[in-house]
Every structure is written in C-alpha cells, then in structure tokens.
Amino acid sequence: xxxxxxxxxxxxxxxxxxxxxxxxxxxxxxxxxxxxxxxxxxxxxxxxxxxxxxxxxxxxxxxxxxxxxxxxxxxxxxxxxxxxxxxxxxxxxxxxxxxxxxxxxxxxxxxxxxxxxxxxxxxxx
Amino acid sequence: xxxxxxxxxxxxxxxxxxxxxxxxxxxxxxxxxxxxxxxxxxxxxxxxxxxxxxxxxxxxxxxxxxxxxxxxxxxxxxxxxxxxxxxxxxxxxxxxxxxxxxxxxxxxxxxxxxxxxxxxxxxxxxxxxxxxxxxxxxxxxxxxxxxxxxxxxxxxxxxxxxxxxxxxxxxxxxxxxxxxxxxxxxxxxxxxxxxxxxxxxxxxxxxxxxxxxxxxxxxxxxxxxxxxxxxxxxxxxxxxxxxxxxxxxxxxxxxxxxxxxxxxxxxxxxxxxx
Numbered sequence: 333x334x335x336x337x338x339x340x341x342x343x344x345x346x347x348x349x350x351x352x353x354x355x356x357x358x359x360x361x362x363x364x365x366x367x368x369x370x371x372x373x374x375x376x377x378x379x380x381x382x383x384x385x386x387x388x389x390x391x392x393x394x395x396x397x398x399x400x401x402x403x404x405x406x407x408x409x410x411x412x413x414x415x416x417x418x419x420x421x422x423x424x425x426x427x428x429x430x431x432x433x434x435x436x437x438x439x440x441x442x443x444x445x446x447x448x449x450x451x452x453x454x455x456x457x
Numbered sequence: 458x459x460x461x462x463x464x465x466x467x468x469x470x471x472x473x474x475x476x477x478x479x480x481x482x483x484x485x486x487x488x489x490x491x492x493x494x495x496x497x498x499x500x501x502x503x504x505x506x507x508x509x510x511x512x513x514x515x516x517x518x519x520x521x522x523x524x525x526x527x528x529x530x531x532x533x534x535x536x537x538x539x540x541x542x543x544x545x546x547x548x549x550x551x552x553x554x555x556x557x558x559x560x561x562x563x564x565x566x567x568x569x570x571x572x573x574x575x576x577x578x579x580x581x582x583x584x585x586x587x588x589x590x591x592x593x594x595x596x597x598x599x600x601x602x603x604x605x606x607x608x609x610x611x612x613x614x615x616x617x618x619x620x621x622x623x624x625x626x627x628x629x630x631x632x633x634x635x636x637x638x639x640x641x642x643x644x645x646x647x648x649x650x651x652x653x654x655x656x657x658x659x660x661x662x663x664x665x666x667x668x669x670x671x672x673x674x675x676x677x678x679x680x681x682x683x684x685x686x687x688x689x690x691x692x693x694x695x696x697x698x699x700x701x702x703x704x705x706x707x708x709x710x711x712x713x714x715x716x717x718x719x720x721x722x723x724x725x726x727x728x729x730x731x
Contacts, residue, residue, distance in 0.1 A: 344588045344592060345572065345575075345585075345588075346568060346569070346572045346585060346588040346589060346592055346593070347588070347592050349568050349571070349572065350564065350565065350568045350592070350593075353564050353567075353568060354561075354564065418591060418597070418681055419682075420681055420682040420683030420684075421682060438681070438683045439591065439592050439595055439681060440591075440592060440593050440594055440595035440681070440684065441592055441593070442561050442565070442690075443560075443561040443564040443565065444557060444558070444560075444561040
C-alpha cells in the first residue's frame, strides 16, 4: 500500500490513542492528530490528507461544522471523511452524511472497526 | 485313335475333372471363409461402435485396470488431504478472528490502563475515567463516587449525563451502592432492557479497589442508544477500572496533598528565612 496521510480530529486523548493504535497497523500510513475543529482545519491547510476521521462533539469547533467547511475546500471535496460519535440516532447519521461525511462510526469504539473502516476508505478510488 | 490312346485321354480328362472339382470345392471354402470373416468384421465394427474401448490382450487389460485402481486410490487420498487442508484453513481462519478480537480487546485495555496512569492530576484522572467509560464501554449517564472514611459516606466527585447535585450521598454498607463499597463485589442488573433510572439503584456498580480496600465506586445509570448489552470486553474493562482507577485516583490525591504540604512548608521556610 502506498503512503497514506490520515488526520484524526478528536478532543479525547484516549480516543486519539486508540485510533492511532488501530491505524498504525496499516502499512505505509502517516498519522497526524488534532484536538479540535480549528486545529484540524490548520493541519488540513498545511498538508494534503487521504482520510479524515473526526469526532462530532468537540470544543471550539464541532465535527459537523468542520465537515461543512472541509467540503467547500476544492482540495478536500472528494477526500473520505468518517465521523466518530456517541450519537447513535438515525437522524444524526443522516445529518452527518448530508453534510458530506462518507461514513459514521458510533462509540464505544473497537480498534478492529477503525482498521476495517480505514482499509475500506483508502481502497476507494 | 487306338484304344490305348483313348484310355489315356479319358484318364487325363478324369484327372482334370478331379482337379477342377477340388478347385471348385476350394473356391467354395474360400467364399465361406470370406463370408465368415466379413461377418466377424461387421460384428467387431458394431462392438466398437457400441463400446469404443480398444480391444486389448488380457495382460494389458489387467495392468491397466490395476493402474486405474491405483490412480483412484491416489485421487481419494488427494481429496482427503484437500478436505483436511480445508478444515485446517477454517480452523486457522476462526483462530485468526479470535486472535484479532483478543488483540483489539487488549488494545482497549492497554490504552485504558496507559491513560489512567498518564497523569498525577486528580481532575485529569477523573476526566480519563469518564472518557474510558464513554468511549470504550459506551455509557451515557454515570457517576464516580468516593468514600469519605471520616463520615462513612460515598459522594459523587464526577458525573456524566447527570449533574453532581442529583446523585445522593450514600451510607457505607447501605443499599446497593453502599453494599458494593462494603463487599467489594461488582453489581450488574439482570436485565438492562427493563432498567429504569434510579440513583440509588444503578444498572452497574463497580467498586474502586486497592487490593481489598475500597475507596469509591463507579455507578452507571444509562448506556448509549446504540449500546444494548455488555460484551465480554466490558467486564474486563470494569475489572481494569476497578483496580487501575483506584490506584490512579489514590496516587493523584496523595500527590496533590503532598504538593499542597510542600508549598505550605516552602511558605514557612520562606517566612523563617526572611
């Protein structure tokens, strides 16, 4: 697998560590972490990423706002975005997909689920 | 022609007739043989048409039949081996899934443990416990209660989904929460689906223990919408939380107390020096 850059935007250090732990099992990935939406946007403008994983409930800027901003950026209009959240209701999922997210993972999180999702997203043309 | 000459001619004619008769008989025999052979050819052609197997000698036939039997045996052995390999593959695949699950579970446990011991700040420790309960267990409403040994009361020091004021103080040894604190035994409600929130009767109550000494409890009142039941990993996480959270909370409290004492002593020393 060629090198893929993945950005994790998540305010919880526990979750960031778990997601990193899962994604590091993929060969040739480079992982960058951001602790909120604003930090995430800064990192997105400084580099080009192949996959974005973002939490929804975060301080300063939440994940939904971030997704709508990222989708307006020509560099990221086709980049897969996966939302990770505690909100398991169907309307929350639909809202995230309508804003431009490609997938939606609910907590509690398992490393295996994150890994499978990343593999599937990075395979897509 | 004399009589003798006539006799000689007659004798020759007779000889000729005999030769001719023999020739006729021989020709008849040849025709019969020809007819018999033609009949055999037709029969063989018919046999070949019906059964195209080449006609072989009995020795070749036996050898070939033995060879076929041998190949059949080999084929059966190969098929058995394939079936065995397929079964082994299925076993390996099942084992792989099992190891992957175990690996993922260990990842969650490792990260929970790593995070719990990553700080000596009491508030941060409580925040990490909350994160673990939300993100790795999937609880929505819960509280962390610590035991005040002077008053023998358990009071909430951190909550999620409910306010701290809503959680009543509980007497050590009284009710479900007090009993868990006293006995050090985990408590799980039998049927989560029928549970109705009651602050004195949680769906889960986990003692925070340092060896046999209970310093507090974690009580859970509601799970996330998508979390319908507890998995095997959740019970392992509860066990981990019971031990590691307790030591992390105890260490951070000791550390902050020693920091406070240090700053007081430093203040006295500064005063004495001045």
